[in-house]
Amino acid sequence: MGATTAAESVKQIHYLAASLKAPRITEAAVRLADQARDTGWSFEDYLAAVLEREVSARNASGARQRIRAAGFSAPKTLEDFDFDAQPAIRQQIAALASGAFLAEARNIVLLGPPGTGKTHLATALGVVAARQGHRVLFATATDWVTRLTDAHRAGRLPNELTRLRRYGLIIVDEVGYLPFEQDAANLFFQLVSSRYEHASLVLTSNLPFSGWGGVFGDQAVAAAMIDRIVHHADVLTLKGASYRLRGRGIDSLPSIRTTTAEPEN
Numbered sequence: 001m002g003a004t005t006a007a008e009s010v011k012q013i014h015y016l017a018a019s020l021k022a023p024r025i026t027e028a029a030v031r032l033a034d035q036a037r038d039t040g041w042s043f044e045d046y047l048a049a050v051l052e053r054e055v056s057a058r059n060a061s062g063a064r065q066r067i068r069a070a071g072f073s074a075p076k077t078l079e080d081f082d083f084d085a086q087p088a089i090r091q092q093i094a095a096l097a098s099g100a101f102l103a104e105a106r107n108i109v110l111l112g113p114p115g116t117g118k119t120h121l122a123t124a125l126g127v128v129a130a131r132q133g134h135r136v137l138f139a140t141a142t143d144w145v146t147r148l149t150d151a152h153r154a155g156r157l158p159n160e161l162t163r164l165r166r167y168g169l170i171i172v173d174e175v176g177y178l179p180f181e182q183d184a185a186n187l188f189f190q191l192v193s194s195r196y197e198h199a200s201l202v203l204t205s206n207l208p209f210s211g212w213g214g215v216f217g218d219q220a221v222a223a224a225m226i227d228r229i230v231h232h233a234d235v236l237t238l239k240g241a242s243y244r245l246r247g248r249g250i251d252s253l254p255s256i257r258t259t260t261a262e263p264e265n
């Protein structure tokens with residue numbers, strides 16, 4: 001084949017890739033063709049390699065888009081979590097990192113004092129879900145209640161709950177920082193019920209379950225909700241002093257008993 005023919009083919013690939021809305025294919029096709037000729041790939045190997053580049057590029061940009069859309073308060077990953085500060089949960093997190101909990105619609109509850117990494121881990125698990133193709137939404141418990149209350153007032157709570165079921169993962173951060181009104185507790189209960197055995201929730205709280213009745217203003221609502229949440233759930237308890245305060249010569253906050261603080265100089 002002459003050079004002109006090859007150039008013609010590249011032009012056609014360029015045109016066809018654009019029609020497929022996969023313009024990156026042109027570059028991969030040209031670059032991999034050289035490699036294929038040099039190393040004697042079969043036609044099948046070559047086609048698979050070109051398509052593989054396109055698929056991984058699409059997955060990566062899909063994951064980036066889903067991570068942006070999730071509304072995380074700060075980008076955090078499992079790779080940048082220091083498990084030496086929380087050795088007791090290393091194994092549990094390693095098991096969750098596969099993302100298998102999402103397919104099983106299992107929930108994850110992260111409990112522990114402030115600064116121990118609950119929001120970090122909740123976000124990191126959200127990133128795992130986004131990388132695996134799940135849509136993710138992150139918000140504080142207070143923000144969720146505002147959102148559900150608005151939907152309820154506008155008469156579209158059922159629609160909103162249905163819409164939210166399309167998200168493979170919903171993260172509710174900071175349950176217990178602020179107490180809810182009775183109405184809010186009921187709305188929140190509906191969110192939990194609508195996802196029960198259908199799609200995953202990750203919740204974080206600085207309170208043990210025994211303190212949730214106070215937050216929801218109703219022991220019965222809290223008990224029914226906790227029952228649904230923990231029926232298929234991993235509960236992880238973080239311990240110790242705030243990671244934020246490490247090395248500041250402050251090794252405890254009021255109400256926190258320090259067990260692992262190692263102030264560094």
Ligand code: ADP
Pocket residue numbers: 076080081082083085086112113114115116117118119120121243244
């Ligand atoms: P919490 O939500 O439990 O109050 P955060 O997850 O917000 O705590 O953690 C506070 C800060 O400390 C964040 O910047 C977080 O990334 C960091 N952090 C906490 N624990 C760890 C850890 N084990 N490894 C790395 N960073 C951590």
Ligand code: MG
Pocket residue numbers: 118119120173174204
């Ligand atoms: Mg937090």
